[in-house]
Amino acid sequence: GAGVSQSPRYKVAKRGQDVALRCDPISGHVSLFWYQQALGQGPEFLTYFQNEAQLDKSGLPSDRFFAERPEGSVSTLKIQRTQQEDSAVYLCASSLAPGGRTDTQYFGPGTRLTVL
Amino acid sequence: SQQGEEDPQALSIQEGENATMNCSYKTSINNLQWYRQNSGRGLVHLILIRSNEREKHSGRLRVTLDTSKKSSSLLITASRAADTASYFCATGYNNAGNMLTFGGGTRLMVKP
Structure with missing residues (x-):
């Protein structure tokens, strides 16, 4: 069956722009996670959803990062005023x-x- | 910051040889998982071993877990060029919410 899909695969933004990243999880999966992976390192946790509820956002690095999963399936990670360290x-x-x-x-x- | 540590950071072997990668972690875990990541791609799940298990096999993969030493190893037998990838261990800590905590990875190169 279909796996987890994400779009876009590549995004180039100018510093200060807002970006939105989409995730389509496997159908029926209750839990959804976002991780950030810097070059040459392992992934680091950002946030966790159980259905539509965001139960843990302790890994979000700043208030410029926002995630949602309004209907308990597709999720969007939004980064406002992007910085180079993003x-x-x-x-x-x-x-x-x-x-x-x-x-x-x-x-x-x-x-x-x-x-x- | 990374919570686990993989050893070695990089490993280069000839096709047909065995590759062993080690992972150490810090506190009580529910399970430990190994993932593979090919360049520029997502993580592929390999094996999950629970804290009450000591060894698990899947094809050419063998994973051991020693909770007294807080360590795990991944053995790939009869390696192939297609095994070239980065390998990560990820732990589900009992006191760290629902996320997985990843190590920095071992970069394996298998030369044909």
Whole structure:
């Protein structure tokens, strides 16, 4: 079946622009995660949704980062007034059960954001 | 910041050889997962091992977990050029919410 999809795959933004990154999780998956991966490093947690509820946003680096999942399926990560340090790959993952740390997380291909 | 540590950071071997990667973590875990990432692509799940398990196999992959030493290893037997990728361990800590905490990864190159 279809896996996790993300769009766009690549995004170039000028410093100060707003960007929106989309994630389509596997159908029926309750949990959805966003991670940020800097070049040459492992992914770092940003935020977690259980259905439409954002239960953990402790990893969001600043109030310029905002995520939503209004109907409990598709999610959008928005970054306002982008800065060069926001350049990274943004990964979305979903898992079937609530509380994804006990379950396999399936990752999308990521969106590579470059801020000039 | 990364919570786990992988060792080595980079590994280069010949096709047919075995590759061993190690991962250490810090506190009590529910499970430990290994992922592979090819250049420019997303993470592919390989194996999940729970805290009450000591060893798991999947094809050419063997994962061990030693909770007393807070460490895990991933062994790839009879490596192939297609195994060239970065390998990450990710832990589900018992006291760290619902996220996975990733290490910095081991970059494996298998030469044909």
